[in-house]
Amino acid sequence: MSGEHHKELGFFRKYVFSVDHKVIGIQYGITALCFLFFGFCLIMMIRWQLAYPGEPMPLIGGLLERLMGAKWAEEFMPGGRMTPDFYNALGAMHGTIMIFLGVVPLLVGAFGNYVMPLQIGAPDMAFPKINMASYWCFAAGGVIMLSSFLVPGGAANSGWTSYPPLSAIAQPPAAGWPILFSGQTLWLVGMVALITSSLLGSVNFIVTIIQLRVKGLTMFRLPFFVWAQFVTSFLLLLAFPPLEAAGVLQLMDRVAGTSFFLPEGLVVSGQVAMVQGREIAGGGNPLLWQHLFWFLAHPEVYVLILPAMGIVAEIIANNTRKPLWGYRALVYSTVFLGFMSFIVWAHHMFMTGMGTSISAFFATTTMIISIPSVIILTALIISLYNGAIRFTTPMLFALAFLPMFAIGGLTGLPLGLPVSDIPLHDTYYVIGHFHYVVAPGTILAIFGGIYYWFPKITGRKMNDTLGRLHFVFTFICMNVVFMPMFFQGLAGVSRRLFDQTQYSWGAAVQGWTITSSWGAWMLGVAQIFFFINFFWSIWGGKKVSNNPWEATTIEWSAPSPPPHGNFATEPVVYRGPYEYSVPGMSKDFFPQTAVTEA
Amino acid sequence: MHRGKAIVLALVGALTMGWGCQAMADDNAVIKGKIVFKGDVAKYKRSTIKTNKDPQCKKSKKKIGTYAVIFNKKTDPITVRNVMVYVKDGLGDRTYKAPDEPVLLTQFGCEYKPHVFGIMAGQTLTVKNGDATNHNIHFQSKVNTQHNFTQPKKGMTKDLTLLKEDTFFVKCDVHPWMGCHIQVFDHPFFAVTGKDGTFELKGLPAGKYTIEAFHEKFGKMSMTVEVASGETKTADFTYAP
Amino acid sequence: MYRNLLRMLILVIGGCALMAIVSPAMAQDATAPSFDVEITGTYGPFLPPDVSTTGHQSDLLINTLHWFMGVLFVGWGIFFVYCLVKFRQRPGHKADPKPVKAKVSKYAEIVVAVFEAALLVGLSIPVWAEVKEGFPTEEENPQHVRVVAEQFAWNFHYPGPDGVFGRAGPQFIDMASNILGIDPDDEHGADDIVSGELHVVAGRPVIADVTSKDVIHSFSIPVLRLKQDVIPGMRIPVWFNTKDDSAGNYEVACAQLCGNNHYSMRALMVIHATQSDVDAWLESAKPEEFDEDEFD
């Protein structure tokens, strides 16, 4: 960090192993968008199997055989029909990739890295080299995860939750392959790399927000987005280590023959106390994993939603031309949400044989945590009141986020109450619920964020017509995909079924499944608008000023794109983040850094 | 070594299904015998396996029974079926090439056919689903890859090769009663007793061999047999549990 | 701006309609479940039929919650759309930065909290205590059955006429003839019956001990609103009772991913009208000798 180099950096130092938070943010963004698309492709394949179980996949089946070779196709998609193992692998990897390689790196790694230092007026992150290390750990974890598609036996196929004993006994390494080279083991190794990445990142974020705010920027003058990143970073910092511990323990179970998650008297496929062709002692506890896993994975849910709320809040304040309603309530709710998210984890485990008192405790904490979510949503909706709403492209996405998140949040209620959870647990209702939060919720917010900050990153605006088309089709298709899932779930269809028509309740709602699948493929097609718009606008978009949205927060006072070091002179902050439509001013926005009206 | 190579050539030419080979004139020693049972036959009654979990099973085959112990009650003395007899030791460092013909393992009536069989390392094993239901094939191998795959449709086949010597059980996890026993050899001298309870190891070069019999319930038994060129010797095993 | 909104609305509705028309046309005949018997009841996009004596309570909770969610969502939605229309940017309209005094939202939040608390304390907790821990007493003459899950089958262990389960241990397991590993030397085990089907009597409570041999499964019977994860190494008792007029054939499902054939881990549950029907079935499920000459 001591480098006093004035010379121009070479290509590699500038674009590949860069320590500039903006370059790293873009690296994160591009990589994560690729993963997001890859994860989406996986689910589009799954949707075929769900809609038309056992039918050979048109086009894609042949294409994959070409691409991956006949041997691979023979193992995973003989004759273009996917095997149940491959189906499970696609499901598990879809979840893992979307959450850990797609959405979180986009929200935290890309938006957080690029926007947050600019919004606090800092020249860079507090630890630029650690920032770079964080990105490369993430990239390594991603590569390890993806490489597991190529080992015999395929990628991890025990669900993204990887419940042992299944995950401990699944996928023994093929003869002649090193012990680490089986899908589930690679998944665990990849997770350890990703956890390291998020640990490095979260330390960096917290230190940056605490130490590097410019003069005058008190905590309550921070944009809500920064607050969201701040709380998110604490969640990542404190919730991920237990999963790392669990990952190490499961790795030991798979590699070193321990039985942390394997109880006594296990009979797998008729063999007593034999796992992966090896005798085990037994005496472990399968529920230990679930506790450690959900201790992470519930805060993880808030990691997925808080920064998205931050993005939406920024866009709404900017496009209603008035301050956010209840800024302090938003901040307090977010902090409270962060705390509470650590004591609700066992509501994912109501069906594991829980007694009344424990389930009542976790149901109560779950009901309590729903209150701040309601407050945040209400505050964002009330912010529209008395505004002058501009229907810009990012605003459309931000507005759509509100009802979508409302559906996602509300459908969490029947799952949070233990009794109504009994028929709904592990059904498509759950899938519908959390996809409404993460897909039409978070992903719409991400798109909104891309449209919103694109001018800052490139100096050009994305095309509005294409943006609107993208929005309309994405919004419709998302609902066509996920709304039927509630009906399937109520009907009793379990998740993760290779062929739900085996069950009479599954066969009864197969029509809905097909609707949902078509929605997913249409959703894929709708993204063409985005791809064209995104790549075309980088070079051909309309050139705009430094502050095209007439926004108040600090990032808009920097040049677009910001140079190395971000600000020509260190900015000073004089007021809160959302001083829009201040009475008596000629312009309807009053930037944080402006001394007086310019 | 010369003789060994000759055998290999002969095998390549004329081997069918792993055992039974047309050997050259001086490699034609034969060891044959039967597997006799002395003991209480009534103790090992077979019972019907209830397949009503999956109605498709009955559509292929009306009734199936437990398979661990099957006697040939009509032979005299009573002999045991599904015993694997093979040369354990005595072939020295001769090497044998696996035949091109695949070994077929069929799932029919929710039962494996054959129930016990041998295969040479490198030989193709074709697994076929003959039922209109979903079968899962789970190898409990120790040395070879522990294949675990599914054949959801009737008529599906999959070719596998097992590369190393191994003895293991194969199970269907969808129909838990289904099981079969595979032994992988690096030579062609093995046989499984059938309805007459006899076995024959043909085409052996002259020499002193340890032959072993294996039954999944009664275990292993071995004896030493010396054969001269062209000679036929009898080696009977008796299980008396 | 109005025209833009209108255009978008048309696109949204038109798109939805198009999808709704096109997609079911692509539907195929769903493969019928492959049991020999007909499954009782009609199934559709809402809750499946309920044949248990307790299920109406969770149904009540689910229905109440959905009405509540609907009211909240519509309320939010009306306000949302009102804001979008009323406060759209247009010439002559300016934003008013003064924070509105929104008493309504505060009251709404309090109502939400109180309603949730009421459902939790009034319905969820007591019903959970009843469903999960309110086991029938011996006076109510419950039927006892052991449920042993394995990849990928449900095994139901009936104690036989003596009413006592035979001792079981992994060392006795033979997958073809003794799938649960019942000790052959235990006299209580001699009359035990093991089957892949669950047979119960309408109106007689059932206590089932669920265990697993290998991985985590979930014992799920949607028509009974029953679901219990099956954890290896743990023996978890569950209970249920069926309505008097519920005789018929139903499905038992596995609701927790348990491996590649998770989807085919399905069993038949038969609710008989009378105890004698169950006894007759148990008699028929006894092991019988296999005559190899006839069938080989």
Add this chain to the structure above:
Amino acid sequence: MSSELLPYTVKPHPVTGVYSGKLGVWLFLASEVMLFGAFFSAYILLKVGAPLEGPAHWPLHSERHMSWMIGGFNTLVLIISSVTMVMAWVSLKSGNFGKARMLLGATVALAVLFLVIKITMEYIPHWRDGLTTNTSNFWGIYYTMTGLHGVHILGGIVVISYFIGPGSKLWHENPEYYTNRIECTGLYWHFVDLVWIFLFPTLYLMS
């Protein structure tokens, strides 16, 4: 990297009172507490849930063949290394780089001694006696936790060696910055010792 250091890299922030690195290390240690906390929770859960008899039972204290003497000696080694670490930082504060370097060297030497004792006198003999990772869950978690702690020690050795060797250039360029870095390393090192101070009674003394 800009030509100047970021603000508060060396000097403490006027409001928070710490420089960025120190805050970062404290946050990192908070995360480490969660990591080892999870392992200790797993230990307790496994111990409580272990079968009472049979091969997988939790070995009694007398069955463990673990000498509290070796463990105790190792504890002492680590405590001394913590002291040398603090002394190194104190010497840097008073500007005595030579002495600090020697003390850092001593810290590394003690850390290596710890690992050598751990491996040659415990791991290898235990493994030879057939006490391996799949003997029982006690041995599994013993190897996992001490192994993870060993990895932390190894990490410390690498970092301190770097500051003795190539990293020491910084002392001549910016002594305060260098001193800060040694302080951060020291914080980490004390934490690693602290983990051992929890591990030692848990694994060696409690029955």
